[in-house]
Amino acid sequence: MGRLHDKTALVTGASRGIGRAIALRLARDGAVVAVNYATNEAAAKETVALIEAAGGRAFAAQAQLGAPGSVAGLLAAVEAGLVELTGSRTLDVLVNNAAATGFAGAGPDAVTEDIIDNCYLVNAKAPFFLIQQALALIPDGGRVINISSGVTHSTFPQQIAYAMSKGALEQITLHLAPVLAARGITVNTVAPGVTDNGDPVFDNPEAVERMAALSVFNRVGEVAEVADIVAFVASADARWMTGAFVDATGGTLLS
Ligand code: NAP
Numbered sequence: 001m002g003r004l005h006d007k008t009a010l011v012t013g014a015s016r017g018i019g020r021a022i023a024l025r026l027a028r029d030g031a032v033v034a035v036n037y038a039t040n041e042a043a044a045k046e047t048v049a050l051i052e053a054a055g056g057r058a059f060a061a062q063a064q065l066g067a068p069g070s071v072a073g074l075l076a077a078v079e080a081g082l083v084e085l086t087g088s089r090t091l092d093v094l095v096n097n098a099a100a101t102g103f104a105g106a107g108p109d110a111v112t113e114d115i116i117d118n119c120y121l122v123n124a125k126a127p128f129f130l131i132q133q134a135l136a137l138i139p140d141g142g143r144v145i146n147i148s149s150g151v152t153h154s155t156f157p158q159q160i161a162y163a164m165s166k167g168a169l170e171q172i173t174l175h176l177a178p179v180l181a182a183r184g185i186t187v188n189t190v191a192p193g194v195t196d197n198g199d200p201v202f203d204n205p206e207a208v209e210r211m212a213a214l215s216v217f218n219r220v221g222e223v224a225e226v227a228d229i230v231a232f233v234a235s236a237d238a239r240w241m242t243g244a245f246v247d248a249t250g251g252t253l254l255s
Contacts (some may be wrong), residue, residue: 003237008031008093010094014035018097027057030056031234034058034091035047039059041062092144095147095234102236119165124165135229143185143186143188145187186240186242187243191247192248194215197220197223221250225250229248
């Protein structure tokens, strides 16, 4: 029996990349998984199909986080899906994985108010209110996991807006952990480094070589490697860890 047997999880941004891998892994551990996506319904359905093919249970839940009303809409869809599949509205694990990332190259001189607003909306404001409103569904002993990035502990001026918003996300972890400890709910940050999420850049050998050099293992990460770390944080084995910054960068922050 998997270590998340009888548990449920919501993974935001689970149609592709790291979020999909987290959804697959939590489902493999026994959780019923709500697979959130923004626009790519086909990819979300594929995540659900992959989970079901492996014997797990999941459903897709659309919400463009950052848009007005999106948090309430997502939670309504998640609650309905959970009731349908489990007969209960309990949500044991919330993984805030979805992020605004599509502005690579916007160095300090090129950052606009729109870029900053979008980063903060999706990467910090949406996770905050998702946690706040999901707490009605999360039982004592639940898990909140915020997916940040190694950029908060290193210097990448080309990603300054993204890094600022991920820093804000980590503050959510830090300041909610003591509040939610009263209910045995842990709140942790997991920070990936460069991870092959299927983006075409990972088909470019020179780019991959440059990115690989950032890790002490001299390679880029696989999405399953981040998901395995998230699965540990989601499990009962991690019950004595809260407010933590969990490094999933393949040693990138050592150099
Ligand atoms: P990705 O492959 O680009 O996938 C993004 C996922 O998020 C998709 O499922 C997308 O849904 C969804 N999404 C995007 N905007 C959304 C929104 N506003 N509301 C709801 N869903 C939204 O991303 P990734 O590389 O796997 O990254 C996953 C997480 O890891 C992010 O928090 C990212 O910051 C972090 N991270 C990634 C890396 C890396 O190298 N990959 C490194 C450090 C940190 P659709 O399919 O519908 O568009």
